[in-house]
Structure formats: structure tokens, C-alpha cells
Amino acid sequence: MKRILRLLYYMRRYWWQALASVFLMAAVGLLDAFRVLLVQPIFDHVLHPGSPSQIISLYKIPGTHYQFTLQQFVPHFIHNVWAxxxxxxxxxxxxxxxxxxxxTYLVNYAGFGMITDLRDDLYEAVLRRSLSFFQKxxxxTLLSTLINDIERVQYAMSSVLSEFLQQFFTLIFTIGVVVHFGGKLSWALLIFVPVVIGSIRRIGRDVRQTTRRGQDRLAEIQNILHETITGNRIVKAFNMExxxxxxxxxxxKRLFKANLRSVRAQAISSPLMDSIGAIAIALLLLVGRGQIQRGAMTEGAFFGFIVALFKLYDPVRRFATFYNNFQQALGAxxxxxTFMDDQDDLVEKHRAFTLxxxxxxxxxxxxxxAYRDDEGEKNVLHNINLEIRCGEVxxxxxxxxxxxxxxxxxxxxFFDVTSGRILIDGHDLRDVSTRSLRDQIGKVTQETILFNDTVRNNIAYGQPDVPIQRVQDAARAALAHDFIMRLPEGYDTLIGEKGFRLSGGERQRLAIARALVKDAPILILDEATSALDTESESLVQAALSNLMAGRTVVVIAHRLSTVRRATRIAVMEQGHITAIGSHEELMQQSPIYQKLYQLQFMDVQELPEPVMMGKSGL
Incomplete structure (x- = not known):
């Protein structure tokens, strides 16, 4: 019930469209039932022109002599009964x-509007989660929820809701017609109400559960697709197709089986409603025949009663399908x-300090x-103490x-510390607004992340109104301007997903240009470990030098040139800082750094001869 109310809460911005659609659908149901009332005059008057009365009575108010006639609702110049x-x-x-x-238009307007708002809120909720959320x-799974689950809710709250409202009011007003024609005979229908409601509820519960399993299996397929498409080069390199x-x-196959279970749960509803409806109508036909023989109702009234029963049966039968669709939406x-309510690890304080x-x-x-996984808590960092002064590398x-x-x-x-604290200009990060903190930090990651957009928009990411001159200046500082101008449309060239149309060195220089445009005073740099050709490497290193100039830099270093450029070097092992100093000092004092220098920082020419592996791999 809470989920239903929460979904309807999103209808609040479209309340007048929803309310108007309810009244319009009520009118549809009323007019649909009204047309059934015409069955009796057609049978008793139009098809029997010799009828003694030409007044077509629609409804007589109980306890009075007043009645509503059809002639009251047509122009006075139309006299003929047939006309x-x-x-x-x-x-x-x-x-x-x-x-x-x-x-139909208004209810779909309200339905699509509320789903758009729900989709926006879900995307915002996912986007604002900490990195631990995306690791979990x-x-x-996230794509399946953002696309498939939203689609199921959208279908239920637009197309299905439109049909439901129409059929609901048709049912309500048709019940009145059935009572009008059948009198006491119509009350016999009440014995079937518990059977219908119980059957629909049981089927709906099974549908909700099987639908949820099907959505989970679909998420598995989307995970596999995402991994194989984004990792297609590895798949091909290892012949793993x-x-x-x-x-x-x-x-x-698992999705196929889950869908079959869902179909089995849904498919039973229509045959079951057909069977219940057929039994009800057959019993009423038997009872109704006796009333005609006793003169308790005219043949036209009985025929109208049967038509109303069939008209009543259609909404009842379809309600099972509607209920199934709503249960699928609730499952989705x-x-x-769950994603929207997920308690984020990072909670920003009310009125946090703005840097x-x-x-x-x-x-x-x-x-x-420490972080938690299925195996429990794992400590990654222990008693880290380090001061990074303004302007240091x-x-x-x-x-x-x-x-x-x-x-x-x-x-x-991106994560909160488990113990201790991190201060920036004397303020605990947990007391600072996240937005103002990250405004002070530029980041160049080991894996270059670019978007399927133009060169200009990638460099100016997050700053769409930045002048083109500033973008070009940043590209020149990153030594990227020349290759950008050789692209088909220069700065307006689309670079493809993850920048696949560019070389590795070109992608790195665009990432450096992006950090230059942001012009943050703090730079976090995770040097790429991938090897580039000599020319590209020298260009990237020169671009990094331009980027680091005048900034406070924290760099995860993989190159000797970067280590020598650092003001201080912190040596880490197994979550501890084991030594801090300059390159020369650490070469004298830190065995770990000496080993790293021999294995990681020394020139390629100094590397030992490779050891060939035997066929066994040992």
C-alpha cells in the first residue's frame, strides 16, 4: 500500500489532468451503460411497433409516479419511436x-508526466550516491532499473490506468443497469463476488513475485552485455567469444524460464474469469426464464438484462489483467x-561550511x-599521517x-574515513559542503574517461558556458590544439564513446586540458601505467608539467620524471606510510623505495633479462 501511495504522490503535479480524466472516464462509463438501457425500447417498441405505449421509460423513481423518459432528452420535433x-x-x-x-489523453498525460518525474528522481538519486554504491x-542492474523497471511502471500508470478507469466506471454504471432490469434477480450475482476477488488477489500475488524474478534475470543479461561490449577487445584477444x-x-535460458513462470501466473486469469462468468450467466438465464413466464419482466427487459450481464462481464474479466499489470508495476x-531510499555512506551536514x-x-x-564486502570488513589504510602544504607536489x-x-x-x-580525520585549511571534510570541496579539486585518472560528445564539450565538461578561447588556451597548454585542428570538424568533432576515435596519448591530453579549464587549486593525478610511443609520452609529460605548475598536487607516480619533480615522496606498503622524503633521501633510507626504484622507476634499458616460462606456465 505504501508503494501505491508513493507512486500516486508523483501525480500531484498533474492533479487537474488526473481529476479531469476521472470525470471524463466516468462519463464514458455512464454513456456506455446508458446505451445498454436502449436495448429494452428497441426490443419492446422499435421491433414491436404495435406496442400500446409509445413512451419510452428509462427509470421510475421508487415510491413516486415520476419517471425519466427518453423523449425528455431529445428535441421535441422528433416523435417517432424509432427516430x-x-x-x-x-x-x-x-x-x-x-x-x-x-x-485517455489526459490520463496518459498525467501518467507519462509522473513517470518522467519518477525517472528524474531515480536518476538523481543514483547519480548522487557515493562510489561505494556503484561498487555494490x-x-x-542499475540500467535495468532505470530502463526496464521504469517502463513497467510507466505502462501501468498510463495505458493500463486509462483502460482501468474506463472499465471501472463502466462496471459501476452497468451494475445499476443490471439492477434496473433484473431487480431481485441481480442480487444473485453477489455470490460470485468473493470468488472473483479471491482469485484475482491470489493470481496477482503470484504475478508480482514472478515478475520480480524475471526483472532480476533481465538485469543479469544486461550485466553480461555491458561487460562483453565494453570489454570486446579483451574478449577477442583471448578468443572468448x-x-x-x-x-x-x-x-x-534463465530469463526464458522466469518469463514462462510469469506467463503461467498471468495466463490463468482470463480463462478463470471466463469460466466464472459463463457459470453466472447460465444460472441467471435459468432463473430469468421463470420470471418471464410469470410475467415479472418483459422480454425486452430480460434481453436488456442479458446484454447488461455480458457488458458487466467484460470489465470483470479485464480487471484480472489490470490487477496483474499493477502487480508487475509494484514489483518493479x-x-x-529501494535504490531511491538506499542510505548513502556519505551524509552532508546541514548548513555545511562552504570553502x-x-x-x-x-x-x-x-x-x-575499511570497506565491507561479502567476506566481512577489510582494512585498507592504517594510521595514515601526512600533511600536504599549499604549492607542494x-x-x-x-x-x-x-x-x-x-x-x-x-x-x-568519495568515501568517508573509518577513523581519524582529513582537514582542508583546518576544516574537517565532513563539515564542508561536498560541492565546494570538489570545486577546489581537479582530477586526472589513470583510465581516461571521455564522453561521446564533441572535443569542445569534453574539455569544457561541467562548464558549458566557458568561452571557446579558454577551451583553446587549455588545449594549447595540454599540447592538444594541433591534433584537434587536424580532426574533421576541429573542436566540434564527435570523438565517439570513451573517445575511441583518438589515440591513447590524445585522450590523455584532452583529459589534461579538461583539468586545465577547471583550473582547481588542488590536482589529484593518477599517472597512466600504459606505455605510449616516445613522441606521445614526451607530449603527455610536457602537458602534465603545464598542468601541475602553480598547483598543489597529489600524484600516484609511476614514472621517474614525476618522482624527481615531487617536493616530497610518501612510500606506502600494505596500507601504511613507511617513509617520507625526497628521492635522494629515500634512496638512502628506504629499502622499499629502493626496490620500487629498481622494479618500477628505472629506465627500460636497465631491466633484467626476462625469464621465459615453460609450457606448464611455471
Whole structure:
């Protein structure tokens, strides 16, 4: 019930369209039921012109002599019974059509509007989550929720809701027609109400559960698609196409089985409603025949009663389908609201302090960090103490897994520390607004992230109104302007997904230009480990020198030139800082740094001869 109310809450901005559609659909149901009332006069008067009375009575108010006649609703110059019925039939049908069109449009307007708002809120909720959220949830699962689950809710709250409102009011008013024609006979229908409601509820519960399983299996397929498409080069390099195909087929088979279970749950509803309806109508036919024989109702009234029963049966039968669709939407909405309600690890304080700039230092005091996974809590950093003064270049070095990337990710508060604190100009990061903090930090990552957009928009990312001259100046400083001008449309050239149309060195220089445009006083640099050709390497290094000039830099260093450029070097191993100093000092004092220098920083010519592996791989 809470999820239903929460979905309807999104209708608040479209309340007048929703309210108007309800009245219009009520008019559709009323006019639909009204046309059934015409069955009796057609049978008793039009098809029997010798009828003693030419007054067509629609409804007599109980306890009075007053009655509503059809002639009261048609122009006075139409006297012929056939003409009265024909005129009423045409006008009521035209009015129903107009109301149906307007009501369907308005309910879909409200439905699509609320789903647009829901989709926007879900995307915003996902986008604002911390990095730990994206580590917990696979990309395919997030895409499935943002696309497939939203689509299911959208279908229910637009197309299905439109049909439901129309059929609901048709049912309500047709019940009145059935009671009008059948009198006490119509009350026999009540014995079937518990059977219908119980069946619909049971089927709907099964549909909701099987639909949720189907959505989960679909998310598995989207995960596989995302991995194989984005990693297509690795798949091909290792000749893993057949293995990936088998993995996809297994996931598709699981989705097939889940969909079959959902179909089995849904398919039973229509035959069951048909059977219940057929039994009800057959019993009423038997009882109704006796009433005609006793003169309790005319043949026209009985025929109208049967038509009304069939008209009543159609909404009841379709309600099972509507209920199934709404249950599918509720199943999909459970994942949507789970993501929206997920408690983020990072909580910004109310009225957090706004940084106006960076002037003094970043102090890391007794910082520890641990993350949780299925195996429990794992400590990554232990008692880290480091001060990075304004204008310094501090290099972090250490073997893989030492905690370097984790440490630099704590500075822009991608994660919160588990213990200790990080201060920027004397303010705890947890007391500072996240937006103002990240405004002070530029980042160039090891993996160059570019978007399927123009060169200009990639360089000016996050600053769409930046002048083109500033973009070009940043590109020149990053030594990218010349190759950009050789592109087909210069700065307006689309570079493709992840910039695949550019070389590795060109992508890195665009990322450097992007950081230059942001012009943040603090730079976090994770040097790429991928090898470039000599010319590209020299261009990237020169561009990095331009980027680092005049900034406070924290760099995860992989090159000797970067290490020598650093004011201080912090050596990390197994989550600890084991030594801090200059290159020369560490070469004298730190065995770990000496080993790193021999293995990682020394020139390629100095590397030892490679050891060939035997066929066994040992």
C-alpha cells in the first residue's frame, strides 16, 4: 500500500489532468451503460411497433409516479419511436467517443508526466550516491532499473490506468443497469463476488513475485552485455567469444524460464474469469426464464438484462489483467524505491561550511579506512599521517594494493574515513559542503574517461558556458590544439564513446586540458601505467608539467620524471606510510623505495633479462 501511495504522490503535479480524466472516464462509463438501457425500447417498441405505449421509460423513481423518459432528452420535433432511439444512440455514442479521447489523453498525460518525474528522481538519486554504491551494484542492474523497471511502471500508470478507469466506471454504471432490469434477480450475482476477488488477489500475488524474478534475470543479461561490449577487445584477444556466448545463452535460458513462470501466473486469469462468468450467466438465464413466464419482466427487459450481464462481464474479466499489470508495476517499483531510499555512506551536514578556496594545507591525521564486502570488513589504510602544504607536489609510491588510490579518493570525499580525520585549511571534510570541496579539486585518472560528445564539450565538461578561447588556451597548454585542428570538424568533432576515435596519448591530453579549464587549486593525478610511443609520452609529460605548475598536487607516480619533480615522496606498503622524503633521501633510507626504484622507476634499458616460462606456465 505504501508503494501505491508513493507512486500516486508523483501525480500531484498533474492533479487537474488526473481529476479531469476521472470525470471524463466516468462519463464514458455512464454513456456506455446508458446505451445498454436502449436495448429494452428497441426490443419492446422499435421491433414491436404495435406496442400500446409509445413512451419510452428509462427509470421510475421508487415510491413516486415520476419517471425519466427518453423523449425528455431529445428535441421535441422528433416523435417517432424509432427516430428517438436512433437519435439517442448516435448522440450518446458521439459523446462517449469525445469523452473517451479526451479522458485517455489526459490520463496518459498525467501518467507519462509522473513517470518522467519518477525517472528524474531515480536518476538523481543514483547519480548522487557515493562510489561505494556503484561498487555494490552492477552496472546492468542499475540500467535495468532505470530502463526496464521504469517502463513497467510507466505502462501501468498510463495505458493500463486509462483502460482501468474506463472499465471501472463502466462496471459501476452497468451494475445499476443490471439492477434496473433484473431487480431481485441481480442480487444473485453477489455470490460470485468473493470468488472473483479471491482469485484475482491470489493470481496477482503470484504475478508480482514472478515478475520480480524475471526483472532480476533481465538485469543479469544486461550485466553480461555491458561487460562483453565494453570489454570486446579483451574478449577477442583471448578468443572468448564462444565462452561469452555460452554465458549469455545460460542467462537467456534463465530469463526464458522466469518469463514462462510469469506467463503461467498471468495466463490463468482470463480463462478463470471466463469460466466464472459463463457459470453466472447460465444460472441467471435459468432463473430469468421463470420470471418471464410469470410475467415479472418483459422480454425486452430480460434481453436488456442479458446484454447488461455480458457488458458487466467484460470489465470483470479485464480487471484480472489490470490487477496483474499493477502487480508487475509494484514489483518493479520495489527496486526503484529501494535504490531511491538506499542510505548513502556519505551524509552532508546541514548548513555545511562552504570553502571559498584553498590556501594552507591538507592534513591527514591518523586516518584509517575499511570497506565491507561479502567476506566481512577489510582494512585498507592504517594510521595514515601526512600533511600536504599549499604549492607542494606530493608523490605516492608503492606496490599494487598498498592503498594509494584509496588514499587519494578520500581527499575529494568519495568515501568517508573509518577513523581519524582529513582537514582542508583546518576544516574537517565532513563539515564542508561536498560541492565546494570538489570545486577546489581537479582530477586526472589513470583510465581516461571521455564522453561521446564533441572535443569542445569534453574539455569544457561541467562548464558549458566557458568561452571557446579558454577551451583553446587549455588545449594549447595540454599540447592538444594541433591534433584537434587536424580532426574533421576541429573542436566540434564527435570523438565517439570513451573517445575511441583518438589515440591513447590524445585522450590523455584532452583529459589534461579538461583539468586545465577547471583550473582547481588542488590536482589529484593518477599517472597512466600504459606505455605510449616516445613522441606521445614526451607530449603527455610536457602537458602534465603545464598542468601541475602553480598547483598543489597529489600524484600516484609511476614514472621517474614525476618522482624527481615531487617536493616530497610518501612510500606506502600494505596500507601504511613507511617513509617520507625526497628521492635522494629515500634512496638512502628506504629499502622499499629502493626496490620500487629498481622494479618500477628505472629506465627500460636497465631491466633484467626476462625469464621465459615453460609450457606448464611455471
Amino acid at each position: 428517438v432511439v436512433a437519435f439517442t444512440l448516435v448522440v450518446s455514442t458521439l459523446l462517449k467517443s469525445v469523452c473517451d479521447y479526451a479522458g 551494484h552492477a552496472t546492468g 564462444f565462452w561469452e556466448l555460452l554465458r549469455f545463452r545460460d542467462a537467456a 517499483s520495489s527496486t526503484i524505491f 571559498k578556496g584553498f590556501q594552507k594545507s591538507i592534513r591527514i591525521e591518523d586516518v584509517g579506512f 606530493v608523490a605516492l609510491v608503492g606496490p599494487s594494493g598498498a592503498g594509494k588510490s584509496t588514499l587519494v579518493n578520500l581527499i575529494p570525499r
